[in-house]
Amino acid sequence: MNVYADLFLTFAKIGAFTFGGGYAMIPLIRRETAEKGKWISDEELTEIVAVAESTPGPIAVNAATYVGSRAAGFFGALLATLGVTLPSFCVILALSFLHSEFHELTPVRYAFFGIRAGVLALILRALFLMWKQTPKKVFSYAVFAAAFAVCAFLPIHPVIVIAVCAAAGIVFSLVSERRRAEK
């Protein structure tokens, strides 16, 4: 098969069969690429997951772009990214029309009454998982508390919060690096 078609179809399959996105997608990407000896090695995939954490955007898109670009340059990256995006795009487009058609129906309204309370639990769990990955340092706790307070109680855009915290992180690391060097 043509490498472009192969990239597109492989990533369309990955996009169509991963629920929840993000890290759930990594094992499937590994099975479809590295394990089949295709495009990238196991080590590269591990590396890309680490890099995906320090670059913005969905991890699935980051991984697809990287694998595609390594396999077949710019157009490879484009087709892999298109492939991973297209299935959810189509499914969601259909569901968004269904939701606006049917959300006024009594049973659907009741179902979403229950679901909304359940979603709180899912967000709580996501928060818990992220909290576990946060370094156990005073600096992290302070940034966490400040970001929460500012975003919850002040009309300040989250993008500004992220940018300020990134700058604070750089200053903090450079200062603690210098302190270590002085000792």
Next chain:
Amino acid sequence: MIYLKLFLIFLKIGAFTFGGGYAMLPLVADEAAAQGWLDSETMLDFVAVSESTPGPFAVNIATFVGSRTAGVFGAVCATAGVVLPSFIIILIVSKFLAKFRENRFVSGAMTGIKPAATGLIAAALFAAAATVFFPAGLSGARFAEPSFYLSAGIFALAAVLAFKKLHPIAVVGVCAALGVAAGYAFGL
């Protein structure tokens, strides 16, 4: 123009979300409220829909907001916007992967961004909880309504299930069934 606006706003969201998934929620919620695109209840409905459908959360949510706001072409613009920053950055970074990760400015920025993203999710949870438990604002009368206690009960059960690692789709399914049962039983 609405299409350009959708594209640019989701471009911004895509460029400032690290870690993907729920990290995007606070940014999308903030923009959707500021632009008057979605109310907070529709937003929560959609988080559930996104959990129960395949694909990356970011793409799902961009497609949904885009399609709700401006139809199919709106969905295309929002999705293209949310994907583009990571696409371009990875194209550039893929040439010197290891060096990027070891760069002290990148790792320094991440020591600030990671806890900040966690704090933003905590704020999103706080806002979502307010929507569910006090949709009409904080008032004592709310404690007399059965729906308050039903929501609290469903939330508690869902939390137990979620922390017992039940799949999110199953959690959403159980809560939908409970919601239907409670709705008819109490005539909400």
